[in-house]
């Protein structure tokens with residue numbers, strides 16, 4: 001919303017990913033600033049999950065480069081991304097159901113006092129973090145399996161705060177939730193943004209994206225079809241981008257509107273006609289400046 | 290470093306298939322667990338319909354959950370009260386210490402098994418481990434004449450080696466721990482049989498039996514050991530990072546890995562612990578029977594599992610409490626002792642033990658089901 005003047009926290013330049021000869025991502029470029037929510041939209045198989053896995057160190061890139069706070073980075077494993085302040089709230093949430101909230105928040109980085117874990121400090125810290133959340137938990141001592149989906153999502157998000165990450169990637173955080181819990185989780189996402197985090201939100205739900213995002217990046221067949229400021233765009237424009245890809249590639253045989261079928265995975269398997277010109281970059285520059 | 294790399298890539302691969310199967314149908318909620326595809330094979334469905342995740346849960350335990358949590362302690366109290374009024378000998382100091390001494394070995398093994406099950410693993414080598422340790426300890430004392438303290442160290446080292454071999458099979462090769470340790474248990478007992486040619490090896494140097502028959506502060510050494518093992522296990526599992534990581538790895542290995550827990554190291558620690566505790570059981574057995582025997586502790590795994598399951602541990606990993614296992618061990622000890630005091634025919638005792646095992650399994654299933662929904 002507000003004009004960002006600072007250097008981007010995260011910047012992807014010409015990122016590409018090949019699986020064998022399936023080109024899941026090609027020439028993906030975008031910037032991400034502190035205090036904004038960038039929504040990533042796209043049909044099934046558009047490359048959203050592949051992109052966030054590349055950003056969180058699960059996959060290595062086959063092309064392009066990533067910069068974090070202006071520094072070139074390359075992630076060999078998820079811990080490398082974590083060390084750079086990039087945290088991912090996975091679609092499966094990565095919580096230990098049988099353990100309580102505090103144990104989950106601090107898993108792998110428990111506070112210690114002497115040879116023992118400092119339980120009191122962890123419970124106190126967990127309460128402090130979750131106190132600021134719109135989603136309330138009965139106690140930080142309840143095991144995860146007793147929590148609702150939204151409450152679990154809140155715990156997974158709180159884990160990110162414990163780790164001190166400033167770039168937060170969320171893969172479909174509301175997919176398994178009802179209307180009310182979705183609303184609460186999206187509030188939480190906006191709260192993260194207001195706390196100065198940079199958030200990448202993967203979603204299928206345009207309405208939710210509209211409530212939450214500052215900018216919207218649409219992926220189509222592994223490319224960036226366009227990046228729009230939400231305030232300057234319309235739902236129709238975004239839907240068009242999702243279904244047809246970049247208008248400039250519309251006449252391109254590669255960009256044929258085969259995506260609207262919902263048949264995932266099929267599209268990028270097509271024989272790779274690498275003839276396409278590169279209008280994506282222009283769009284990107286236009287939108288991200 | 291390379292281990293760390295491969296560990297991380299391994300952690301993420303299990304997530305992919307589930308995610309893809311789910312993500313590709315837009316009409317369905319995108320989060321589906323792998324188990325949803327299992328149909329009738331999904332254990333969550335065996336005990337009636339399960340509620341969809343997120344409905345009706347408010348983060349509070351229900352009364353039934355609390356009762357189930359207390360169940361094993363209530364059972365112990367009830368048994369004690371029953372035998373107390375049924376037999377004048379039961380509630381004597383001497384008899385209660387007998388109960389403790391009788392369950393010492395089972396208890397020490399059960400503490401280890403509890404830790405293994407919390408980590409989501411099973412160690413079925415413990416019976417063979419006892420046999421081999423007892424044989425090695427008595428051979429070292431009798432044939433090598435190294436002295437008892439050194440023999441005890443060698444015996445514990447046997448446990449460490451067995452633990453490391455189990456780790457190599459389960460973590461290194463990637464064999465399911467039930468199968469790997471079942472097979473290893475047979476191998477280990479075979480080694481024990483070969484080293485004494487199938488014979489029992491009696492001790493003529495009685496330092497170890499004397500030590501175990503000693504009663505410091507009027508309490509048998511074996512009961513002291515039992516208490517120490519449970520105290521240490523409880524402290525480690527409840528108050529140390531290692532214990533918290535064992536719970537984390539058992540509850541959700543991939544999440545633990547993504548959280549930076551060195552899961553392979555955790556598994557190694559767990560198998561070495563069960564190995565050493567079983568070796569300790571073997572040393573106690575050697576002392577109390579004044580001999581090492583390759584046929585000792587045949588089928589000990591089942592007594593141990595009964596005790597652990599009575600404690601209400603979840604077989605899925607990530608849950609269970611050492612103190613509850615102790616209660617389970619004591620229930621078995623009290624039951625055996627009480628039935629003997631009341632001169633119940635040993636066939637009926639067998640029946641009672643079987644019934645307790647069934648009860649333990651049922652309780653475990655009910656607990657699992659309550660957690661699963």
Ligand SMILES: Nc1ncnc2c1ncn2[C@@H]1O[C@H](COP(=O)(O)OP(=O)(O)OP(=O)(O)O)[C@@H](O)[C@H]1O
Pocket residue numbers: 019022023024042043044045046047048049050051264265266267268269312313314
């Ligand atoms: N490990 C892989 N090996 C081969 N191909 C892959 C792999 N992962 C993804 N792909 C392919 O890359 C393309 C992009 O997939 P991706 O999962 O990133 O899409 P998505 O936008 O997340 O889709 P959805 O909305 O269904 O989650 C798909 O065609 C997919 O089949």
Ligand SMILES: [Mg+2]
Pocket residue numbers: 048049050312
């Ligand atoms: Mg996806």
